[in-house]
Structures are given as C-alpha cells and as structure tokens.
Amino acid sequence: MSRSPTESTSLLNGNSRPRRSFLQRVATVVAARDEPSWFASYRWLILGSYLNILLLFIPLSFFSHHLHWDAGLRFSFSFVAIIPLAKLLADATEQMSAKLGPTLAGLLNASFGNAVEIIVGVAALLQGELRIVQTSMLGSILSNILLVLGCSFIAAGFKFKESKFQVTGAQASASFMTLACITLVIPAAYHSTMAKNGGPGENSTLKAVIDGGISDLDPSAEAGLLVISRGTAILLLGVYIAYLFFQLKTHPELFEPEDKPEEEEANMSVIASGTALLGVAVVTSFCADYLVASIEETAERYSIPKPFIGLILLPIVAAEVTFYQANAAEHVSAIFMALKNKMEITIGICVGSSIQIAAFVIPLLVIVGWITNHQLTLFFADFETVIFFASVLLVNTLVQDGRSNYMEGIMLITLYLVIALAFWVA
Numbered sequence: 001m002s003r004s005p006t007e008s009t010s011l012l013n014g015n016s017r018p019r020r021s022f023l024q025r026v027a028t029v030v031a032a033r034d035e036p037s038w039f040a041s042y043r044w045l046i047l048g049s050y051l052n053i054l055l056l057f058i059p060l061s062f063f064s065h066h067l068h069w070d071a072g073l074r075f076s077f078s079f080v081a082i083i084p085l086a087k088l089l090a091d092a093t094e095q096m097s098a099k100l101g102p103t104l105a106g107l108l109n110a111s112f113g114n115a116v117e118i119i120v121g122v123a124a125l126l127q128g129e130l131r132i133v134q135t136s137m138l139g140s141i142l143s144n145i146l147l148v149l150g151c152s153f154i155a156a157g158f159k160f161k162e163s164k165f166q167v168t169g170a171q172a173s174a175s176f177m178t179l180a181c182i183t184l185v186i187p188a189a190y191h192s193t194m195a196k197n198g199g200p201g202e203n204s205t206l207k208a209v210i211d212g213g214i215s216d217l218d219p220s221a222e223a224g225l226l227v228i229s230r231g232t233a234i235l236l237l238g239v240y241i242a243y244l245f246f247q248l249k250t251h252p253e254l255f256e257p258e259d260k261p262e263e264e265e266a267n268m269s270v271i272a273s274g275t276a277l278l279g280v281a282v283v284t285s286f287c288a289d290y291l292v293a294s295i296e297e298t299a300e301r302y303s304i305p306k307p308f309i310g311l312i313l314l315p316i317v318a319a320e321v322t323f324y325q326a327n328a329a330e331h332v333s334a335i336f337m338a339l340k341n342k343m344e345i346t347i348g349i350c351v352g353s354s355i356q357i358a359a360f361v362i363p364l365l366v367i368v369g370w371i372t373n374h375q376l377t378l379f380f381a382d383f384e385t386v387i388f389f390a391s392v393l394l395v396n397t398l399v400q401d402g403r404s405n406y407m408e409g410i411m412l413i414t415l416y417l418v419i420a421l422a423f424w425v426a
Contacts, residue, residue: 041272045091048267052088057081058283065290071297078291079313085284086116092280095266095273114140114356115281116288120314121365123288130369130376132295135310137362138384141354142416143315145177145395149350150412152338156346157406165343167402172251173351174396176243180358181392183232187379190228194221222375229377230370233363240359308423343404351395383426387419 036044046052061077063069093115117140124132156163268276291314299306337345362378369376380388394415398408 035266035269036272038269038272041095041268042276044267045088045272045276048091049084049087052084054080054084058085058287061287061290065293071294071301074290074294075298078287078294081287082116082120082284082291085280085287088280089115089277089284092268092273092277095268096270096277114353114361116284117357117361118364119281119285120288120292121361122368123285124292125365125369125374125376126372127289127292128374129292129295130374131306132292132310132314133365133376134380135307135384136314137357137365138380138388139311139315140357140361141388142311142391142419144350144354144357146391146412146416146419148335149347149395150409150416152335152343152346152350153404153409153412154406155335155409156338156341156343156404157409159339160341161405163338163341163343163404165347165399165402165404167400169251169344170347170351170399170402172246173347173355174392174399176239176355177351177358177392178396179239180236180355181389183236184378184380184385184388186232187225187228187377188382188385191221191225191379192382194224225377225379226375229366229379232378233366236359236363237367240355240363243355243359305424305426307426308420311423312420347399351399383422387422391415391419 046055057077057080061074061081064074064077117137120136121133124130124136153163295306295309298304299309335346337343337349366376366378368374394411398404398411
C-alpha cells in the first residue's frame with residue numbers, strides 16, 4: 001500500500017506531525033507572540049515620553065539649515081533635535097532586543113547601542129572634520145565612564161552605604177578599556193618619535209591637532225601612521241567580536257546580576273520596531289549633518305573652542321541615550337539601576353557603551369575613512385591621550401574591589417569637570 005507524502009515525511013522524521021513550511025512556522029510564532037498593532041506600537045513610541053515634545057525641533061533644524069539662519073540657532077536646533085531622536089533609537093532597539101533572545105539581543109545592542117555616535121561620526125568624517133570625529137568619540141567615552149558612572153555611584157550612595165557588584169566581569173570590561181587605551185598610546189608615541197626625527201619644529205603636535213591630520217610628518221611617516229591605525233582598527237574589531245562571544249556565549253554569568261529582572265510586556269511589534277529604528281536613523285543622520293555643518297561657524301562667532309564642542313557638548317547627546325538606555329528587560333536608566341543596587345547592569349551600560357565606542361565605533365570610522373579616502377587615524381594629541389589614560393586608570397582602580405560608594409562617584413565627576421575646564425581654555 002502506498003503512503004502519502006505526509007506519512008512518508010513523518011516516518012522519516014520520527015514523529016507523526018506533518019512538516020510545516022518555514023512561512024507557516026514564522027506565522028505561528030508571530031501569532032503566538034500576540035504583538036501590539038502598528039498603531040499601538042508607534043503611539044507608544046511617540047507618546048511614551050514627555051521628552052518627545054523636543055521632536056518639534058526637527059523641522060526647526062531643517063528650516064534653519066536650508067534658510068541659512070544664524071549658526072548658533074542651527075547648532076542649537078540640530079543639537080536639541082538629536083536628543084529625542086537618540087531616545088527613540090534606544091527605545092526601538094530595546095523593543096527589538098526583547099523579542100530576539102539574549103544572544104541576538106546582545107548583538108543588536110552592540111550594533112545599534114551607539115548609533116548616534118556612528119551617525120554623528122560619519123557625518124563629521126564625510127565633511128572632513130577629522131578633529132570633531134576624534135574629540136566627539138573620546139568625549140563619548142569619557143562621559144560614559146566618568147560622568148554617567150559617577151552620577152550612578154552618587155545616586156546609589158544616597159540609598160546604600162556601599163554597593164557591591166560582580167568584580168570579575170567588571171575587571172574584564174575595564175581591562176578591555178585599558179587595551180583600547182593602549183592602542184591610542186602607540187600611534188601617539190609613533191607620531192611623537194617620527195616628528196622629532198623629522199625635525200618639523202617643536203609645534204608639530206599642535207599643528208597636527210589644528211589640521212586634524214598628520215601633515216606635519218614626511219610622506220613615509222604618514223603612510224606608517226595610516227598603516228598602524230588601519231591595522232589596529234581591524235585587530236580591535238576582531239577583539240571586539242571575541243569579547244562579544246565571551247560576554248554573550250561562553251561567560252555570560254560574569255556580566256549578569258544575581259537577581260535577574262522580570263520581563264515586561266512588549267510595547268512594540270518586531271516589524272514596527274525595526275522600521276522605526278531605520279526611519280529614526282535616517283532622520284538622525286540629517287540632523288547630525290546639519291549639526292556638524294554649523295560647528296565651524298558657531299565656534300568662530302561665539303568663541304567656543306572646537307575641542308570643547310567635540311569633547312563635551314556633542315557627547316551630551318550620547319550621554320542622554322545612556323541615561324535612557326534600558327536593560328533589555330526593564331525600561332530604566334543606569335542611575336535607576338544603581339538605585340536598585342544592581343550595579344552590574346549600571347557598569348554594563350556605562351563601561352560597555354565605552355567599550356563599544358573604543359573597540360567598535362572608532363575602528364569602524366577609521367575603516368570608513370579608509371574607504372572614503374579620509375585620513376582618519378588613531379593618533380590623538382598627547383594631551384588627549386594622557387587624559388584618556390588617566391580616566392581609564394581611575395576607573396580601573398575604583399572597580400577592582402567590586403564595591404562602590406558616593407565618594408567614588410564624586411571622584412569620577414571631579415575628573416570629568418577638570419577635563420572640561422582644560423578643554424574650555426584649550
């Protein structure tokens with residue numbers, strides 16, 4: 001007696017259920033999720049926060065740029081417009097992450113967790129503002145590990161005499177930050193050595209800082225610095241992938257809090273959050289382009305040092321994301337997590353975001369510059385390299401015992417304010 005195709009397939013698979021097509025399985029999974037509708041998803045995204053009233057600055061940014069209003073207005077409107085857009089990016093990323101499982105969620109957060117920095121960096125890079133690219137990236141790192149982490153330690157100190165966290169995971173993250181810091185010291189040391197040997201004058205480093213490039217070196221030294229920077233960028237991206245595998249796959253227990261937060265009900269569907277992520281990223285890219293285009297004139301007209309704009313002002317947008325960037329399970333900020341004595345999540349947000357910038361965003365921008373024929377390198381000025389090294393050293397010192405208190409937070413914020421003061425007079 002002949003068997004039907006369904007019976008034959010079920011016998012081969014060792015079960016009695018008929019095989020369903022891939023589309024049928026996907027449809028079943030989506031139906032089982034009982035996801036919110038498109039209207040409910042976008043209503044929550046747009047009306048879910050009072051901060052979104054700042055979205056009104058998006059058309060102001062557009063009109064001020066194309067109608068050539070005052071540079072200060074163009075800069076201010078674009079700057080404020082990016083703040084709610086950054087939060088929308090974080091919200092859409094979190095909503096997608098909640099549906100994808102821990103591994104894919106970690107990869108998504110690693111890719112889009114610093115979308116604003118990438119967008120602003122690419123916009124500045126394509127306009128040839130290499131110094132803005134470097135200072136904004138360095139400023140984003142410093143704002144995360146000094147300002148945001150310091151505020152979190154102080155907030156926790158108001159409620160708890162001492163907070164404890166998983167020391168092994170914190171040290172692993174801090175060690176990775178040290179590696180990223182060392183990779184910036186090597187190009188600076190190479191530049192300093194080659195500049196002295198070439199004898200272009202004692203102001204060579206200052207000239208390189210002003211030009212935003214490496215024009216004070218002879219052609220062979222310039223080529224060498226580019227090779228070092230681009231090769232290091234590729235290696236850092238490789239190490240970053242290994243770090244993600246270490247964090248998400250082989251040693252996830254080192255980065256998880258003892259009390260895992262409960263999952264919350266989804267506010268957006270997967271498709272709605274994905275389309276929102278892409279749409280907001282496009283709008284953000286336009287506002288970032290307008291913002292970067294106004295920096296030069298704003299700095300000259302209002303006597304604001306460009307390094308201060310790049311290192312302090314632009315990273316405020318990124319810091320805004322960090323304050324609102326929630327864990328995949330709870331919509332809370334790094335500071336609120338500290339208030340709940342869940343310092344692993346707080347450190348994961350602050351230090352983890354800095355690692356993404358240092359080992360993913362900066363190398364990515366170097367490679368983008370390579371492709372677009374912009375000579376972006378990992379050479380930072382000696383002053384900036386020393387600042388970065390001192391900041392990472394302080395954070396390493398404070399997290400090595402697995403405890404935190406409000407005094408440590410005051411130390412971090414004090415260093416950040418000293419750095420801001422130094423760049424104001426730079």
